[in-house]
Amino acid sequence: MDSSGSWELPEELRMMRDTIRRFMAEEVKPVEDKLPHDAYTPEPDALVTLQRKARDLGLWCFETPAEHGGAGLSLLGQCVAAEETAKCRMGAYIAGCGAFGFDPPVVIWKGTEHQQRFAREDMANGTKAFVAISEPSGGSDPARAIQTRAERKSDRYVINGTKIWISGASMAKWGIVFARVGESKGRDGITSFVVDKSQPGISLSRIPVIRSYSPYEVHFDNYEVPIEDRLGDEGKGFSFAEEWLVHARPPYAAATIGIAQAALEMAIEWATQRKAFGSTLAEKQAIQWMIADSEVELRAARLLVYQAAWNADKGRDIKVDASIAKVYGTEAAGRVVDRCIQIFGGMGVAQELPLERWYREMRIKRIGEGPSEVHRMVIARDLLGGKRTKG
Numbered sequence: 001m002d003s004s005g006s007w008e009l010p011e012e013l014r015m016m017r018d019t020i021r022r023f024m025a026e027e028v029k030p031v032e033d034k035l036p037h038d039a040y041t042p043e044p045d046a047l048v049t050l051q052r053k054a055r056d057l058g059l060w061c062f063e064t065p066a067e068h069g070g071a072g073l074s075l076l077g078q079c080v081a082a083e084e085t086a087k088c089r090m091g092a093y094i095a096g097c098g099a100f101g102f103d104p105p106v107v108i109w110k111g112t113e114h115q116q117r118f119a120r121e122d123m124a125n126g127t128k129a130f131v132a133i134s135e136p137s138g139g140s141d142p143a144r145a146i147q148t149r150a151e152r153k154s155d156r157y158v159i160n161g162t163k164i165w166i167s168g169a170s171m172a173k174w175g176i177v178f179a180r181v182g183e184s185k186g187r188d189g190i191t192s193f194v195v196d197k198s199q200p201g202i203s204l205s206r207i208p209v210i211r212s213y214s215p216y217e218v219h220f221d222n223y224e225v226p227i228e229d230r231l232g233d234e235g236k237g238f239s240f241a242e243e244w245l246v247h248a249r250p251p252y253a254a255a256t257i258g259i260a261q262a263a264l265e266m267a268i269e270w271a272t273q274r275k276a277f278g279s280t281l282a283e284k285q286a287i288q289w290m291i292a293d294s295e296v297e298l299r300a301a302r303l304l305v306y307q308a309a310w311n312a313d314k315g316r317d318i319k320v321d322a323s324i325a326k327v328y329g330t331e332a333a334g335r336v337v338d339r340c341i342q343i344f345g346g347m348g349v350a351q352e353l354p355l356e357r358w359y360r361e362m363r364i365k366r367i368g369e370g371p372s373e374v375h376r377m378v379i380a381r382d383l384l385g386g387k388r389t390k391g
């Protein structure tokens, strides 16, 4: 809310939203329409062309600070962009199917010039990095579950262990990995490193999942990382990255809202045309209620996302706000897509439309970036611990 008490987005964000909306319709959709239903990225030449056009419009790497070549948006701006760039068939997990570049993990800009070398290449080339936290021993509670070890040997660390569910690992040249140094079993031992995939000791195995864009296991077998690629202090990897991890949640939820909004608009159009029992679906109260409930939930979800982002932009701690936005946004968006499929009937699950694909995506969104149960735990702990964070 601004100082006049208005919930309107600032004008520059509304203009940006409209520009992205046009770009998605005029540039991304025609490229996407030629691709198979489950494709997750355009052909390389088409992607390069899209990226050049987006960059010319200043729509490049929304989170990355302007001094590093990105759009340097506020968190509110990132949420607005995330909602719009998700509105395509490939939706949500790769914003605008990669047209707007891939933000390097923003924590890298806290590192040294040397550590930023790959991120600078990604900014120039529109390529993507990976972030490896989760392990087979558990992803919900990484501070306890991380078993990958980094052993200090004079001027380097030797990393051994396995990461799991790592997005983008196959296309990335580099990544940030969290490993345990020393004997501590909690978060104090965890240290983050920049890892270069071209070096020996890293291998990948693909994990087929509910969608074609697969995550990977990343295996470290005596992988040697020079000390100058340790990101932050030894044992401080978690606190180094924490704010960034929390701030990723509102845009994550915003992207699911974008998909659900696109699904709802399709369902409304269909309901006004399709007839059954002598009248349009739109004339039936059962359908009207599905549409009304969807609108209510999407508006509520969007406001929660905006509130979290707005608080972050004011410099407030948004750990709880981000969990609220993530739980409600991803769950509401899932319900909306489900209802829209119901309104379409058989066509709802046909691959001719994007709905069944979005439905599969939505299922992941309640697990990725922390499962709903973990975010509910964060919210409940805050309330029950008597430290209620004011919204």
Ligand SMILES: Cc1cc2nc3c(=O)[nH]c(=O)nc-3n(C[C@H](O)[C@H](O)[C@H](O)COP(=O)(O)OP(=O)(O)OC[C@H]3O[C@@H](n4cnc5c(N)ncnc54)[C@H](O)[C@@H]3O)c2cc1C
Binding pocket: 131, 132, 133, 134, 135, 136, 137, 138, 139, 140, 141, 164, 165, 166, 167, 168, 209, 215, 364, 367, 368, 369, 370, 371, 373, 374, 377
């Ligand atoms: C497609 C995909 C992409 C991913 N990309 C990445 C990535 O790029 N990098 C990365 O590091 N990780 C990534 N992840 C991992 C993701 O963050 C984890 O899957 C998630 O944190 C859950 O961890 P887990 O799968 O080990 O489940 P577990 O930790 O074993 O939890 C299993 C279930 O237990 C329940 N649970 C857990 N804790 C609690 C609790 N406190 N109270 C009640 N119930 C609880 C929840 O229902 C949870 O779903 C990705 C996952 C997927 C599916």
